[in-house]
Amino acid sequence: MTPRPGTSKQVPTCCEQSRSGLAPFKAWRTKRQRMFAWSGSKDLEDSACIQVCLETAYKSASSLLSVCCRSRMRFEQHKRTMNVTEFAFARLKTGDIEPALLEGFRKALNVQNDWHAANYSHLPCTIAERASFVFQQIEDPTRILITAKWESVESHWKWIQSEENLSVMASLGPYMVNESADDLDLSHCAGDFFGSVQDEVPGDSTTLVNSPVVAVERFFIDAEMEDAFKRKLDAPQTTPKAGVAFKGGWRIDVGTGQKQEYMLVSGWESVEKHMDFNEDLSNGARDLAAESTIKHYRRMV
Numbered sequence: 001m002t003p004r005p006g007t008s009k010q011v012p013t014c015c016e017q018s019r020s021g022l023a024p025f026k027a028w029r030t031k032r033q034r035m036f037a038w039s040g041s042k043d044l045e046d047s048a049c050i051q052v053c054l055e056t057a058y059k060s061a062s063s064l065l066s067v068c069c070r071s072r073m074r075f076e077q078h079k080r081t082m083n084v085t086e087f088a089f090a091r092l093k094t095g096d097i098e099p100a101l102l103e104g105f106r107k108a109l110n111v112q113n114d115w116h117a118a119n120y121s122h123l124p125c126t127i128a129e130r131a132s133f134v135f136q137q138i139e140d141p142t143r144i145l146i147t148a149k150w151e152s153v154e155s156h157w158k159w160i161q162s163e164e165n166l167s168v169m170a171s172l173g174p175y176m177v178n179e180s181a182d183d184l185d186l187s188h189c190a191g192d193f194f195g196s197v198q199d200e201v202p203g204d205s206t207t208l209v210n211s212p213v214v215a216v217e218r219f220f221i222d223a224e225m226e227d228a229f230k231r232k233l234d235a236p237q238t239t240p241k242a243g244v245a246f247k248g249g250w251r252i253d254v255g256t257g258q259k260q261e262y263m264l265v266s267g268w269e270s271v272e273k274h275m276d277f278n279e280d281l282s283n284g285a286r287d288l289a290a291e292s293t294i295k296h297y298r299r300m301v
Contacts, residue, residue, distance in 0.1 A: 095141025191249030211267025
């Protein structure tokens with residue numbers, strides 16, 4: 001039994017509800033068994049036959065309810081997945097982060113999560129669960145990276161078009177540069193980059209989101225090299241990557257005429273530690289990309 005949100009009333013779980021559905025049948029079966037035992041019926045063969053039929057029907061009903069219960073649990077689990085990660089690369093007017101700007105970002109993330117909770121109540125909605133973070137680039141402090149997890153690209157665009165987002169962007173406007181397409185690069189990638197520790201390589205390092213430095217590598221692949229790139233990624237790792245937290249995923253909103261893009265995010269103690277790392281996290285796929293970039297970030301909010 002689980003308490004209903006906002007009240008102390010106990011609500012039966014899916015499995016408990018399924019088992020309770022068998023209660024009337026169980027009671028009827030028990031009653032029939034007692035009748036056979038007390039009736040003193042001379043036709044024991046008929047009684048045994050009926051008993052077998054009852055047992056068979058009971059097992060069939062139990063099996064059916066068990067299947068329904070498992071299907072329901074899989075459905076509930078699927079409803080709670082957010083397998084799309086937003087990567088919004090934006091530009092600030094200055095790399096000097098004022099307290100007012102930090103407070104503005106915190107407020108913006110809270111407004112977004114409140115909106116998400118109201119519109120997608122079946123999904124996790126805290127900042128940590130949704131990996132709603134803001135990072136500042138180390139190479140160019142005027143560049144920032146905003147991340148968040150979404151159920152789909154469409155759900156993110158629903159937020160972008162909302163009155164709440166327009167209000168938030170208006171408050172951040174004085175700090176942002178929006179003069180060209182290069183000032184805001186919005187991408188959506190398949191996968192949970194920051195919230196799934198089990199997908200990271202086990203080792204002594206911290207998880208991605210808690211890493212002092214987060215490296216973001218972007219690989220742009222020509223269409224004719226896409227299959228070869230994927231084969232390299234899927235091939236057995238040539239060298240162990242123990243101690244490094246990293247996650248990769250394909251961009252899922254590539255526009256017409258654009259190259260395919262693969263994003264690889266990894267966590268490090270420092271930029272120097274990453275630069276001294278001699279192993280290839282892409283498993284050799286990097287060599288097949290038409291072009292690639294790598295930038296390092298620190299989490300701001």
